[in-house]
Amino acid sequence: GAVVSQHPSRVICKSGTSVKIECRSLDFQATTMFWYRQFPKQSLMLMATSNEGSKATYEQGVEKDKFLINHASLTLSTLTVTSAHPEDSSFYICSARGASETQYFGPGTRLLVL
Amino acid sequence: QKEVEQDPGPLSVPEGAIVSLNCTYSNSAFQYFMWYRQYSRKGPELLMYTYSSGNKEDGRFTAQVDKSSKYISLFIRDSQPSDSATYLCAMKVGDTGNQFYFGTGTSLTVIP
Numbered sequence: 001g002a003v004v005s006q007h008p009s010r011v012i013c014k015s016g017t018s019v020k021i022e023c024r025s026l027d028f029q030a031t032t033m034f035w036y037r038q039f040p041k042q043s044l045m046l047m048a049t050s051n052e053g054s055k056a057t058y059e060q061g062v063e064k065d066k067f068l069i070n071h072a073s074l075t076l077s078t079l080t081v082t083s084a085h086p087e088d089s090s091f092y093i094c095s096a097r098g099a100s101e102t103q104y105f106g107p108g109t110r111l112l113v114l
Numbered sequence: 115q116k117e118v119e120q121d122p123g124p125l126s127v128p129e130g131a132i133v134s135l136n137c138t139y140s141n142s143a144f145q146y147f148m149w150y151r152q153y154s155r156k157g158p159e160l161l162m163y164t165y166s167s168g169n170k171e172d173g174r175f176t177a178q179v180d181k182s183s184k185y186i187s188l189f190i191r192d193s194q195p196s197d198s199a200t201y202l203c204a205m206k207v208g209d210t211g212n213q214f215y216f217g218t219g220t221s222l223t224v225i226p
């Protein structure tokens with residue numbers, strides 16, 4: 001149980017375009033979802049926390065207008081990177097929390113902005 | 115001082131060795147403790163999840179929590195090359211809120 005999927009697993013886009021990443025909890029209802037960013041050989045960096053039906057809470061230094069998060073249902077959250085630039089290239093990972101006091105992570109999405 | 119401290123390694127051991135991975139923390143209110151394994155270019159995978167103090171065993175993995183010392187450990191017995199990954203500890207205060215605290219991860223290589 002406790003499977004979280006992400007789509008797409010890899011995306012390459014041109015600078016200036018927007019990219020949407022989906023995160024789904026497949027076998028449980030996720031009251032809270034988290035979005036992380038990870039650079040090579042570095043630790044997870046929390047970007048934002050979202051509760052279903054509420055606005056996301058962004059960490060300090062994360063631009064809410066650039067990284068749009070929507071958590072419209074108990075099984076789906078989306079992260080949209082708007083007007084992506086090469087410096088946005090990174091590994092984006094979502095996680096979901098259900099009833100337990102732990103998080104289950106998705107497999108990650110590798111974004112490359114040319 | 116960070117909430118959670120974890121030695122980044124890298125740690126390199128021969129196949130079959132017992133591996134000990136550790137995290138220390140400063141917040142005595144932490145009650146939930148997790149260990150994740152992350153392979154390169156993959157999302158972290160939950161390995162062990164414990165509540166409060168004590169030991170928990172799952173196959174070759176044993177998680178230990180010592181709340182009096184604010185110290186948690188993950189032991190891997192009979193380590194295999196497939197155990198080569200980064201191991202992250204994580205912790206959380208009681209039943210309220212969504213704030214999780216992660217260690218920076220320890221990179222482990224098991225040499226065949």
